[in-house]
Amino acid sequence: MNVAGVYELPLTAPCPSSGSRATPAAGGLPEDMLVTNVLWLCRLRWIVVGALVLFGALGLSPTWLPGMGVLPHPDWPFAVAVALALANAAFLAHARRLRGLGACPWARANLLAQMVVDLLLLTAVVHFVGSLETYIAFAYLFHIVLACIFFTRPLSLAVTAIACFLYLACVAIEEARLVPRGGIYTDMTLRDHVAGSPGVRLVNTGWALLTWFVVWYLVSYLSATVRARDAELADSNRRLLSAQEERCGHMLRTTHELKAPFSAIDASVQVLLRGLAGPLSSDAQEILTRVSTRSRRLAAEIQEMLQLANLQSTVQNPPRREQIDLADMLRSCVAQMRPLAEERGIRIEEQIEPACVRGVEEYLRMLLANLLANAVAYSHRGGDVRVACSQKRADGPVVTIEDNGIGIPAGKLPHIFDEYYRTSEAAQHNRESTGLGLAIVRHVAQAHGIRVRVSSAPNAGTTFTLTFPEDPNFAITCKEKGLGLHTDC
Amino acid sequence: MGYILIVDDDEDFALAAARVLREGGHEVQLVLDTDSAVRSMEQRRPQLAILDVMFPESSSAGFELARTMRHHKENLRGIPILFLTAVNQRFPLGFSSRDIDDTWLPADDFLEKPVSLELLRSKVEKLLGGRAAVSKEVTS
Numbered sequence: 090m091n092v093a094g095v096y097e098l099p100l101t102a103p104c105p106s107s108g109s110r111a112t113p114a115a116g117g118l119p120e121d122m123l124v125t126n127v128l129w130l131c132r133l134r135w136i137v138v139g140a141l142v143l144f145g146a147l148g149l150s151p152t153w154l155p156g157m158g159v160l161p162h163p164d165w166p167f168a169v170a171v172a173l174a175l176a177n178a179a180f181l182a183h184a185r186r187l188r189g190l191g192a193c194p195w196a197r198a199n200l201l202a203q204m205v206v207d208l209l210l211l212t213a214v215v216h217f218v219g220s221l222e223t224y225i226a227f228a229y230l231f232h233i234v235l236a237c238i239f240f241t242r243p244l245s246l247a248v249t250a251i252a253c254f255l256y257l258a259c260v261a262i263e264e265a266r267l268v269p270r271g272g273i274y275t276d277m278t279l280r281d282h283v284a285g286s287p288g289v290r291l292v293n294t295g296w297a298l299l300t301w302f303v304v305w306y307l308v309s310y311l312s313a314t315v316r317a318r319d320a321e322l323a324d325s326n327r328r329l330l331s332a333q334e335e336r337c338g339h340m341l342r343t344t345h346e347l348k349a350p351f352s353a354i355d356a357s358v359q360v361l362l363r364g365l366a367g368p369l370s371s372d373a374q375e376i377l378t379r380v381s382t383r384s385r386r387l388a389a390e391i392q393e394m395l396q397l398a399n400l401q402s403t404v405q406n407p408p409r410r411e412q413i414d415l416a417d418m419l420r421s422c423v424a425q426m427r428p429l430a431e432e433r434g435i436r437i438e439e440q441i442e443p444a445c446v447r448g449v450e451e452y453l454r455m456l457l458a459n460l461l462a463n464a465v466a467y468s469h470r471g472g473d474v475r476v477a478c479s480q481k482r483a484d485g486p487v488v489t490i491e492d493n494g495i496g497i498p499a500g501k502l503p504h505i506f507d508e509y510y511r512t513s514e515a516a517q518h519n520r521e522s523t524g525l526g527l528a529i530v531r532h533v534a535q536a537h538g539i540r541v542r543v544s545s546a547p548n549a550g551t552t553f554t555l556t557f558p559e560d561p562n563f564a565i566t567c568k569e570k571g572l573g574l575h576t577d578c
Numbered sequence: 579m580g581y582i583l584i585v586d587d588d589e590d591f592a593l594a595a596a597r598v599l600r601e602g603g604h605e606v607q608l609v610l611d612t613d614s615a616v617r618s619m620e621q622r623r624p625q626l627a628i629l630d631v632m633f634p635e636s637s638s639a640g641f642e643l644a645r646t647m648r649h650h651k652e653n654l655r656g657i658p659i660l661f662l663t664a665v666n667q668r669f670p671l672g673f674s675s676r677d678i679d680d681t682w683l684p685a686d687d688f689l690e691k692p693v694s695l696e697l698l699r700s701k702v703e704k705l706l707g708g709r710a711a712v713s714k715e716v717t718s
Contacts, residue, residue, distance in 0.1 A: 348664035349588055349632075352691035356594035359695045365597050388692045 093546035094499025098506055098531060100538060123196035126239060127184040130203055134177045141170035141214075159273050165217045169210055176206045200239055204232050204248050212255040219272040220259050221293045222279045229256060233301055237308040249305040253298050260294055347391050355384045386523075393525040396455055397508070400532040413453060415444040415486050415557070419478050422457045426465055434470045440477040444486035446557045448537045456533040459526040460490045460553050466519045467551070468494035485557035493550035494518075502543055506531040514547070579603045580625035580706045585615040585643065586662070587633045591691070595628070595662070598695040599702060611635065612643040619647075619654050626705055629685075631663040644685060658686040658705045662693065 145166030147153050154161045180203050187196050211228055218225040229252040236248035263270050272280045283289050358381045360366060362374065369377065419441050430437050446453070464474045472493050480486040495518050497505060504510045509524040516522070534541045538558040545551035582604050586592040589610060596606040607624070609615045612633060619627065627647070631640035640663065647654040687701055 348691055349591070352664060352693070353588050353590035353594065355692040356591050356695060360594045360597050363598065363601070363695075365601055384692075 093544065093549070094497070094502045095542065095544045096502035096505075098534060098541040098543075100535060100540060123200060123239065124184065124187050127180070127187065127196055127199050127203070130200065130235070131177055131181040131184055134173065134180075134203075134207075138170050138174045138177065141166045141173065145170065155275055158275050160275050162217060162273065165213070169213055169217075173206075173210055176203075176210075180206075197240070201244070201248075204236060205251065207232055208248075208252055208255055212259050215256065216259050216263065216268070217271045217273070219274065219280065220256070220263060221283045221290055222272060222274065226256055226297045227300070229297075229301060230304055233305050234308050237305060237312045242309045242313055245305060245309050249301055253301060256297065257294070260290070264290070348388075348395075351384065351387060351391060355381070355388065358384060390523040390525070393523050393529065397525055397529055397532065400452065400529065400536070410447050410449055413446050413448055413450050415446045415453075415488070416441045416478055418450070418454060419457055419476060419488065422454065422461050423476055425458070426461045430465045430474065433465065433468070435465055435468045435472050435474060437465075437474045437476060440475070442479045444478050444480040444488075444557075446486055446537075452533045452536065456530050456539075456555075457488070457490075459530050460555075463526055464490050464492040464494070464551070464553075466522060467515060468492045485559040487557070488555040489552060490555075491550065491552040496547040496549050496551055497543070497545040498547050499545075502545060505543070579605070581605045581607070581622065582626045582628060582702065582706075583607050583609060583615065583618060583624035584628045584662075585609045585612060585640070586628070586630040587611065588630070595695060595698060598699055602699050602703070604702070604706075612639045615643060616646065616651070616654075619657065620651075623653065624657060626658050626660060626702060628660045628662050628702075631661060631665045660701060660705060661685045661688045662691065662698065663689075664691045 145162075145164075148161035148166065151161065180199060183195070183199055187199065208229070211232070215225050215228070220226060233245070233249050233252060236245040239245075240248070262268055270280070274280065283293070358377055361369065362377050362381065420439065423437055423439055427437055461474070461476070468474060475489070475491040477489045477491075478486060495514050497512060498514070501512045505512070506527045508528040510527075511522060511524045530541065533539070534555070540554075540556040542554040542556070543551065544554075582599055584592045584596060584599075584606060586595075586608070587610050589608070592608045592610075596608055599606045607618060607622075609618050612635070615627070615629075629640045629643060631638060633639035636642065640661065644659050644661075647657060647659065686705055689698060689701060
């Protein structure tokens with residue numbers, strides 16, 4: 090019994106670009122990542138603004154906060170929230186402008202300014218909540234940790250020093266009675282105990298500062314280590330990509346150089362077969378015909394190697410993607426394949442509806458031509474090949490190429506897209522295949538985000554289903570081009 | 579029938595192509611480098627120039643020759659050019675877009691090696707026939 094199998098080609102993520110990513114400036118995060126973090130921090134700050142407003146609102150009730158042992162303070166939470174909101178709006182506006190500019194040094198400046206403003210407002214909150222008798226002072230740690238992640242060690246140390254200075258200033262101003270001592274607890278025992286005990290104040294303040302510096306040391310050290318490792322990996326990746334490019338470039342040149350001598354051999358054989366160098370015996374003609382056949386197979390292999398190397402190579406600028414009339418391209422590929430199919434007694438049925446895609450025309454043509462060539466090559470004499478194309482309202486176009494030929498055993502389906510892989514059945518049926526056609530299909534499909542599904546059963550046939558990525562712009566362009574696509578575009 | 583100049587550093591290929599074209603009644607001259615090609619064309623103007631692209635002296639010498647013929651040599655300007663090369667037309671690997679824009683487009687036709695010599699012959703007939711027809715129209 091012939092077991093049918095189904096396999097879907099994985100849509101792997103594109104290779105990391107060899108283009109220069111913004112490099113970390115002396116150990117900090119790369120500029121482009123900083124822009125993302127600027128926006129993230131701004132969004133996070135709205136939550137803090139909301140929390141302050143909520144706290145202020147709770148303070149408006151004469152019973153809720155006192156019921157929990159907390160003094161109601163209706164003024165300062167709103168004032169701090171307004172200041173924080175205004176600053177955040179400015180930072181966010183600046184960050185959005187930065188996003189359009191890509192990597193630039195202003196992202197670092199924006200983040201640093203955010204840190205400083207946050208620390209100033211946090212110091213105000215620390216004063217109002219209670220600088221020594223509550224744990225609020227540990228909120229400085231958030232900024233110290235973030236600074237260690239975003240910035241270089243010296244810069245993060247500077248942020249830590251600013252935090253320490255502001256906290257010490259807060260405590261000193263309170264100590265000097267320049268401002269009335271803050272605090273949110275209704276029970277004054279703890280506050281009075283701290284206020285009346287210089288030793289407690291000293292221990293609490295010193296412990297807080299020591300904790301911050303230890304946290305700074307640990308986090309900045311670990312962060313710098315991770316960043317160094319990241320930079321090392323990025324560098325290795327760049328070198329690998331560069332080596333791969335060089336290898337592909339070498340392969341391109343080699344395969345290209347191979348074509349020239351081969352062309353001379355092929356041309357000379359053609360001259361002999363035409364009898365231009367004198368009459369040939371029937372044996373000589375047969376031998377030369379074999380040479381010619383093998384030469385043409387070699388030509389096809391060289392051409393496919395060249396195409397594959399070209400697809401793998403990033404030496405050249407990537408070809409520009411354009412709007413393509415997929416239906417038209419499919420009809421053209423079928424027309425090219427029809428003479429060979431007729432020679433082998435194979436019928437090709439078309440059911441092609443209008444469809445449009447974006448891509449590199451030559452690559453997509455390679456993909457379709459290879460699948461059609463396979464359908465014909467692995468069909469039995471007198472077989473049928475069905476080619477269909479449709480585009481439903483909200484989806485990308487779907488192309489199916491179906492044959493009732495020799496089929497592929499289920500266990501071999503995951504390997505058919507490998508370079509030079511050929512099933513024994515395929516090699517037996519068609520000796521002229523190079524084993525590169527489906528590797529080309531894989532590269533083109535993955536580069537274009539096309540889902541390729543293969544269902545096959547030995548001696549029953551194979552169906553390739555290509556699902557192109559959905560994009561509303563495609564349909565719009567189809568309409569503009571008068572391709573008659575029946576969608577709402 | 580016409581006088582054709584083949585400019586190709588691959589002598590084996592050029593000889594084979596020349597044989598087939600001569601069989602068709604054309605007069606064919608072979609030249610193995612682009613400098614000699616210019617001299618040859620200036621001495622006797624061909625009715626068609628068949629150019630390779632990559633030569634030992636430069637990988638784009640064929641493009642440069644086409645540019646010279648089209649833009650810098652008044653007496654060579656109207657000669658039809660057929661590129662016959664191993665360079666792929668759609669993916670001319672290793673060439674810049676400027677190469678393609680400036681020098682590829684002036685060509686009248688293109689064939690990629692390896693090529694069927696029968697196809698080469700029919701292209702040549704078409705190019706020479708087209709040129710002859712234009713000349714005829716002009717003279718009448």
